[in-house]
Amino acid sequence: MISQIAKKEMLEMRRDGRFQVASAIVLGLLLVSLGIGWQQYVSVNRQHEMARAETREQWLSQGKKNPHSAAHYGVYAFKPKSPLSLVDRGADQYTGVAVWLEAHKQNEFKYKPARDANTLARFGDLTASSVLQLLVPLLIILMSFSSFAGERESGTLRLLLSMGIAREKLALGKALGVAGGLGMLLVPAALIGSAALVLASDSGSFVANLPRLGWMTASYLLYFAAFVGISLTVSALAKSARLALVCLLGFWIFNGLAAPRLFSDVSRTVHRTPSSFAFSQRMDGELKKGFDGEALKKKVMAQYGVTSMEALPVNFLGISLKAGEDHGNEVYDKLYSELWDTFEAQNRLQQQGGVVAPLMAMRSVSMGLSGTDFAQFRDFSVAAEKYRRVLNDAMNDDLKNSPKTEGPYMADEKLWSKVPEFAYVMPEVNVVLGQQAWSLGLLVLWALGATGMAGWAATRRLRAE
Amino acid sequence: MLQAIGLSKSYGAQTALDGLNLEVKPGEIFCLLGANGAGKTTTINLFLNFIEPTSGLAKINGLDVASDALETKKYIAYIPEQVSLYKNLTGLENLDYFATLASGAAVEKSRLVGYLREVDLPSGAEDRKVSTYSKGMRQKIVIAIAMAKQAKALLLDEPTSGLDPKASNEFSQLIRKLAGNGTAILMATHDLFRAKEDGSRVGIMRQGRLRQVLNTDEFGHADLERIYLEHMHD
Ligand SMILES: Nc1ncnc2c1ncn2[C@@H]1O[C@H](COP(=O)(O)OP(=O)(O)OP(=O)(O)O)[C@@H](O)[C@H]1O
Ligand SMILES: [Mg+2]
Numbered sequence: 001m002i003s004q005i006a007k008k009e010m011l012e013m014r015r016d017g018r019f020q021v022a023s024a025i026v027l028g029l030l031l032v033s034l035g036i037g038w039q040q041y042v043s044v045n046r047q048h049e050m051a052r053a054e055t056r057e058q059w060l061s062q063g064k065k066n067p068h069s070a071a072h073y074g075v076y077a078f079k080p081k082s083p084l085s086l087v088d089r090g091a092d093q094y095t096g097v098a099v100w101l102e103a104h105k106q107n108e109f110k111y112k113p114a115r116d117a118n119t120l121a122r123f124g125d126l127t128a129s130s131v132l133q134l135l136v137p138l139l140i141i142l143m144s145f146s147s148f149a150g151e152r153e154s155g156t157l158r159l160l161l162s163m164g165i166a167r168e169k170l171a172l173g174k175a176l177g178v179a180g181g182l183g184m185l186l187v188p189a190a191l192i193g194s195a196a197l198v199l200a201s202d203s204g205s206f207v208a209n210l211p212r213l214g215w216m217t218a219s220y221l222l223y224f225a226a227f228v229g230i231s232l233t234v235s236a237l238a239k240s241a242r243l244a245l246v247c248l249l250g251f252w253i254f255n256g257l258a259a260p261r262l263f264s265d266v267s268r269t270v271h272r273t274p275s276s277f278a279f280s281q282r283m284d285g286e287l288k289k290g291f292d293g294e295a296l297k298k299k300v301m302a303q304y305g306v307t308s309m310e311a312l313p314v315n316f317l318g319i320s321l322k323a324g325e326d327h328g329n330e331v332y333d334k335l336y337s338e339l340w341d342t343f344e345a346q347n348r349l350q351q352q353g354g355v356v357a358p359l360m361a362m363r364s365v366s367m368g369l370s371g372t373d374f375a376q377f378r379d380f381s382v383a384a385e386k387y388r389r390v391l392n393d394a395m396n397d398d399l400k401n402s403p404k405t406e407g408p409y410m411a412d413e414k415l416w417s418k419v420p421e422f423a424y425v426m427p428e429v430n431v432v433l434g435q436q437a438w439s440l441g442l443l444v445l446w447a448l449g450a451t452g453m454a455g456w457a458a459t460r461r462l463r464a465e
Numbered sequence: 466m467l468q469a470i471g472l473s474k475s476y477g478a479q480t481a482l483d484g485l486n487l488e489v490k491p492g493e494i495f496c497l498l499g500a501n502g503a504g505k506t507t508t509i510n511l512f513l514n515f516i517e518p519t520s521g522l523a524k525i526n527g528l529d530v531a532s533d534a535l536e537t538k539k540y541i542a543y544i545p546e547q548v549s550l551y552k553n554l555t556g557l558e559n560l561d562y563f564a565t566l567a568s569g570a571a572v573e574k575s576r577l578v579g580y581l582r583e584v585d586l587p588s589g590a591e592d593r594k595v596s597t598y599s600k601g602m603r604q605k606i607v608i609a610i611a612m613a614k615q616a617k618a619l620l621l622d623e624p625t626s627g628l629d630p631k632a633s634n635e636f637s638q639l640i641r642k643l644a645g646n647g648t649a650i651l652m653a654t655h656d657l658f659r660a661k662e663d664g665s666r667v668g669i670m671r672q673g674r675l676r677q678v679l680n681t682d683e684f685g686h687a688d689l690e691r692i693y694l695e696h697m698h699d
Contacts (some may be wrong), residue, residue, distance in 0.1 A: 155549035164538030464515035
């Protein structure tokens with residue numbers, strides 16, 4: 001009986017020209033956005049791969065030079081793009097995906113597509129995630145706002161209810177009808193998307209990303225279920241189909257446009273970040289304070305039990321550079337973790353928005369699982385910074401222990417190859433799920449709450465007229 | 466089969482139905498007559514449990530419709546005043562859908578087509594979308610739905626309004642046949658002629674009150690019109 005109701009709903013949708021046009025548009029945009037995502041993913045990955053090989057090659061073949069110059073020569077580190085980033089580009093466009101690692105410098109992020117906009121970026125934010133998060137809910141609303149209200153208005157609801165059908169079955173049938181209609185659209189898109197994922201990733205990374213893909217699918221389904229539930233609830237309660245549509249569009253605008261704007265403004269007001277000018281000014285100020293060179297000399301002489309600098313068995317330059325680097329690191333660590341903690345506080349506050357707007361929860365989960373959220377950007381930056389220090393320490397250590405000769409000391413490939421290549425592994429899915437627990441929980445609550453509400457409204461509040 | 470006990474419905478100060486006592490036995494056709502706004506549709510809505518009574522009870526097969534909403538609907542079929550179907554589905558698809566929901570299981574196509582022949586829907590029309598139907602054709606589909614339900618009681622709200630004389634006559638024959646098989650029928654109508662022809666009894670309503678109940682074999686056509694008008698004028 002439930003399946004009969006669902007089938008009839010789908011049959012009506014299929015025969016409704018407006019629905020066909022709307023779903024064709026959404027499907028088209030979804031496929032185009034997946035195509036753009038795929039193109040970007042492949043091209044960025046290819047560039048990374050080439051640049052990675054090149055940067056390593058250049059590092060190894062930089063020839064004989066002083067280790068400190070080598071540290072200044074610098075290397076690039078690349079944030080690996082998860083294949084799922086073709087669904088959700090997240091914050092990558094703004095944070096960048098490559099970092100320049102050089103002595104004395106932290107967080108020189110490069111390749112921010114939002115800045116170096118190419119032709120495709122002109123499509124703005126057309127990503128599969130924005131289609132899924134904004135347009136699919138709109139389609140759900142268009143599919144279901146008249147579910148009950150429209151039947152009541154046309155009078156078929158009277159006939160339907162006189163058949164003696166249990167209302168919970170009616171509600172379930174209608175919900176499944178919407179789900180089926182949505183499935184006609186999303187299943188092909190999901191298959192094409194998965195095919196794109198397989199093509200975009202080597203077999204190993206595809207398998208490695210399956211848990212993320214599974215969780216992502218599940219969380220989008222929860223998000224859609226919430227919208228089906230909300231739409232059916234409003235349709236069952238509203239006096240007319242038109243009123244139901246107006247209410248639902250109001251919620252859609254709040255959820256998709258007003259709430260994100262509101263929470264982002266509020267979070268930036270509550271947790272202020274310094275302007276980049278103010279930040280670098282403060283950074284320069286702190287760095288200029290420097291460290292006490294004379295005190296260091298005394299300390300080192302005492303450590304080696306000598307009374308003059310000339311008598312030191314080691315190259316003081318290496319020690320002093322290391323001390324300078326340490327001091328810089330201290331300043332960087334302090335200022336950057338302050339800055340990043342502020343960003344994180346902003347993000348947390350925005351996630352609270354999921355309580356009133358499911359989009360806020362969905363967006364956070366989607367970026368998290370795509371590996372393009374702020375937390376994973378920070379994780380990558382920390383790893384890159386650690387690597388920079390390993391590299392610099394290796395250079396400074398070598399300099400410190402270098403023989404005291406007349407001319408400048410030169411190291412060669414033997415030293416360069418001692419520094420391992422930078423390798424970053426994305427956090428396990430469990431780590432992401434831990435970070436997203438709050439938002440995932442909210443999505444579950446939205447889905448359960450909204451579908452439960454729809455059941456309640458259809459069984460207890462649905463009037464024949 | 467159908468029973469109203471002191472059944473009343475008020476909308477604020479407006480009394481739509483005032484202490485209706487009525488019983489329709491199996492095999493009986495009871496016609497409710499009355500001016501617009503007399504309370505006929507209200508009575509039927511109360512039997513369908515679409516509205517709650519202000520006081521009193523509506524019973525179907527001995528069960529209170531308010532407490533056994535789902536069970537009591539199994540015994541009844543209903544033809545609404547405004548006949549509406551799913552426009553984008555064909556007549557046969559509409560019939561199939563409602564018949565399936567009513568019986569809880571799929572109904573064979575041949576049986577469904579049989580009902581459509583019985584209500585005299587032009588052959589070939591069943592595969593056209595309902596949006597291309599005339600009002601009478603839609604009505605015939607709804608009658609076929611009621612027949613497919615094989616209910617013990619029928620609630621009909623002006624079922625022949627808009628039907629051409631031939632169709633209206635055929636409809637009369639149909640419900641007489643159903644009554645002959647033991648179906649209890651409650652029909653609201655403005656058609657005095659049909660009420661006299663088909664009804665076992667007629668009830669004349671005004672302003673929510675059932676003013677008089679007559680056995681149709683105790684008077685002629687002209688008498689009914691006179692009695693009806695008398696009630697409307699005082
Ligand atoms: N939802 C409502 N709110 C307020 N008053 C109502 C409502 N429904 C019906 N009424 C009133 O109840 C009274 C009885 O209406 P009802 O529909 O039962 O009349 P009827 O006998 O079926 O008339 P008709 O021959 O025009 O179909 C009318 O006065 C009507 O205005
Ligand atoms: Mg009426």
